[in-house]
Amino acid sequence: MDALKRYFRSPAAVIGLILLLIVIAMAISAGWLYPRDPLSLAGRPLIWPFASPRFLLGTDNSGRDIAAQIFYGARISLLIGGVATAIAILIGILVGAFAGYYGGWVDNILMRITDAFQTLPNFVLLLVLVAVFGSTLTTVTIAVGIVSWPAPARLTRAEFLSLRNREFVQAGRTLGMRDVKIILGEILPNALPPVIVYASVVMAVAILLESALAFLRLSDPNVASWGNLIGLGRDVLRVQWYVSAIPGIAILATVLAVSLVGQGLNDALNPRLKSR
C-alpha cells in the first residue's frame, strides 16, 4: 500500500501510467473502432492529416488509413514487447538462478555463454536470426526475446549470489529440501522484485528493436506495425513527411510510458534510493 502511495506521488510515474493506459486502450479498441483490415485500401493515397473527416490522421502512400494502422500497431508493439520481454526474463532468470546458486563450473559455463551474447551486438544477432528463421511475427518476437536475456540473467545471478548463503536458505538445506525447490520456492521470490522492475527496460528496448527491424523491412510485412509504416513513409519523406512522423510519435510515447512506469515502480519499491 505504501509503495502504491509513493508511486502516485511522483508526477512522472503518473504521466507514464496514463500514457501506457492510453496505448493499451488503443490496442483494445482497435478492432471496435476500425473493424476493417487496417492494411486494406481505404481511400485516396496521401491525404494530409485533418484534411478529411474520414481519415483523421490522413492516408499513406497506398491509400491506407494511418489512424487505423496506429491503433492496430499498438497491438503489435505491446504484443511483441510483452512476449519478447517474458521470453527474455524467463531465460534470464533460469540462467542467472542456476549460475548464481551453483557457482563453480556451472556458473563458469553459463557466464561464458552470457559473455558471448553480450559481446555480439544484439542488433547484429537479430539480423542473423531473421536471416536464418525468416521474418514472421512469431520468429521476430522470439528473436527479440533471445537477444535480450543476458542483462536480466546477470541481474538474477547477482541477486542469487547475495542470497544463496542466507540463513533461510541454509535452513532449507538442513531440512533436506531439493535444490530446485530451494531455488524456485525460497530464493527466487526474494530475488524477483529488481528483475521485474528491470523488465520495463527490456520491454522498452524490445519495442525499439522490433520497430527498427520493421523499418528496415525485415519484420513481418503482413501486420500493421508502426515500424513498417515509418519504412513505407520513407519513400514519400520529402513532401508527405507525416506518414513517417505519426507512427514515430506513437513509438516514442509507448517507450516513454514503459520506461516512466518502470522508473516509478523502482522508486516506489526502493524508497531509500529515491533521494539520489
Place this chain on the structure above:
Amino acid sequence: MRILSLAGRRLAASIPTLFLILIGVFLLLQMAPGDTVDALMAQMGGGDAATARELRKFYGLDLSIPAQLANYLWHLVRLDLGFSSIYGKPVASVILERLPPTILLMTASLSFAFFFGLVFGVIAARGVNRWPDTLISTLGLIFYATPSFWFGLMAIVVFSVYLQWLPPGGFEDIGTVQTGIWRVLDIASHLVLPTLTLGLIFLAIYLRIMRASMLEVLNLDFVRTARAKGLDETHVVTRHVLRNALLPMVTLIGLQAGTMLGGSVVVESVFSLPGLGRLAYESVVQRDLNTLLGIVFVSALLVIVVNFVTDLLYARLDPRISADS
C-alpha cells in the same frame, strides 16, 4: 605495467568467447535456407544440378558440417574470412572497405554523447531538483525513448529538405572530386546528422549516469574536506568531483560498444552511408551468409577491442584498480 597485464588477461579471456560466438553463429547459419552456391546460381540466372555440384565442391560445401567448421576456423586463423559471391571479392576486403565510415561514425557519436552527456549531467546535478535539472532530465527521458531511425528521418526533413543546410545522405559528394581539407569538410558535413542520430540515445544514457554519479560523489567526505579548506565551487567540481564521477561513464563506453555498433546498422541505412552496418543489412537481404558471418566476427572483435581500451582508460583514471588485484 600491471595495468597492461590486467587488461591483457581480460583480453585473453575474451578469445574463447570469440570462438564460442563464431561456432554458434556458424552452426546457426547452417540452418538458413539456401547457401552461397544457391545465391551464386541465382545471380547467374540459374544453372543445372551438375554445375551446382561442381561449385559446392569448389567451395568445400560438400563436406560434413564439422569439417566445414574446422575449415572455416583454420582459414580464420590466417585472417581469411572466405569469399563473398555477391561482391565477387574476399569477405575480408569487402569488410575492410566498409570499416572506416563506421569507425568514424562511432567515434564521432561517442565523443558527442560523452561530451554533452558529461556537461548536461554536471549541470543537472549542480541544480538538482531545480528547473535546469528537470528540463535536462525530461529531455534525457525523451531522447531515450526516441527511435533513432525516426529521429534521423525527421532530421533529414528539417535540415536537408526544408532548411537545406546539410546533405540528406551519403558519405561524401561523389559529383565533384575534392582533395585535402575540402574533402574532410565535405565528409564532416555528411556525418553531422548521422552522428546526432546515433548519439542521441547514448547522450540520454550518459547524462543520466553522469548526473547520478555526480550526486553520489558530491556527498562524499573528501568533497566536504575540499570545501572546508576554502576551495571555490568550480575548483571542487572540476578537480575533485569530476575525476571520480567519470568512472561509471568510462565503464559505460565498454558496455555500450555493442549497442552502438548495432545502432549504426539502422543509422547507416537511413543515411545510406557505405559502412559495416549497411553491409550487414545488405548481406541479410542478399543472403550473403559468408559476409554476414565475417561481419559477426569483425563486430565481436571490435567490441572486444573497445573493452580492452576501456580497461586501460579505467585503470588510468583509478589507480586503485591496478593496485588491488
